[in-house]
Amino acid sequence: MASNESTGLSGLYSSPEVFSICSWNYVPKALYLRQSLLRVAPDISFTLFLTETRASAADSPCLRGLRVFFIDDLYSPEEISLLASRYDVLELNTSVKARCFSFLFSQGAEALVYLDPDIEVFSELAELPGLLDRYDAVVTPHIFTPYDDLANPGNLDILASGTLNLGFLALRKAPASGRFLNWWESQLFERCTIDHSLGIFVDQKYGEFIPSFIEKTHVLHHPGYNVAYWNLHERRLSALRPYTVNSEPLRFFHYSGLLRDPSSLSKFQNRFVFDEVNVIYQLAEAYLNQCDFFRSSPYVRRPNDFSLFADGRPVLPIHRCALRLTSESLPLTNQANLVFQPEKFFQTKKINVKLSLQIELEFECEPILAASLKLAPWLLGELPIGYPYPTQLKEWFVSRGFKHFGLREPGIEG
16 A cells, blocks of 8 residues: 555554355355455454355354354345345345444444455455544545556446445444445345446445545555456556565455456456466466365355245246336245245236336336346337337247246246
8 A cells, every 4th residue: 555545553443343245156255255364364353244044054064163144134034035036146245235334333343344255365454444543434446547448347337337346345333334324225225236227236336425425435546455357457466475566565356257267367357368377367276276175065055045936946137127127025935935926927017117217118017028128128129119018029028038038938928
């Protein structure tokens, strides 16, 4: 970190608590996040919020010794049913973030640091205690300088997903942060999807309000924080330990979108290809090996809760979209599977479909049809949709369109 931002560990918040959030599929990453954190700060408090039911973790030795809370520690059964019906695994894990902050503050925490589970910590986050003495919030931008090429991600991609990356967020318990968390939680409960047409990108786009809603916000420009595929155009890593970034200590690396091939680093970028002698390749390869070690436990190889219907079929994006459009939810079994109720998808009702901030349509139709248009708005340019009932849309959906959404059958007659 630049010297004018380095404050040491002498402040009131000398040991902010750290937490992360994940489902079963990311538990190996969360376990390695914790190990990397404790390696540089052995006395730090780490909490994991698992967006699974407590019952599903009854036989999970991999969680022993961890401070873990489950989704049923945070929400009522009715709220869990709504969240599980509306959101896929990414949306669900981001939708609970505000409540996790509030929950830990209610448990006595004075300062909190959130880290995404796919992060590896390399050195103590030494700047944060002093910053949290003076500020109610600390955030990191995706990039400090614009891109000057045509590769992905581009500047517009950053605008679409949010200029701040909320894989890291530090908050101090204060009236301003409390007010923000209350507002943020209400937004995430209702609208925590990826819907660029409405300017929504899960929890992250809302985060752009943080510097406006929390006056004492510090935008951290330390190049060693939140190093990831999106900012490698401006950050040069040293080849040897202790790693530095632009001559400052590497605090943590964020392996967002990392696939099995370290040379690509992330499925979300095509700007760089790394060879085996590159330090980025070596970091990614070592990280994958560490995660594989934790993944080797049979106790973490299990399906996420809420991913299946009770009959074993997968819950697809079109199902969740239909339930969001109608503000409906499905009951849950004791095994945390959703109970399929045909009337929630195939019974005609009045539905508003907001395709963009400028285009909103109202139909009397089956929710599954309305969801198909929401997920595939390009159909407006190919079909005379029809109003008030979208007859042509139904004909397309029944004849072949249902396959586009991964359905085995349309569920409605032509």
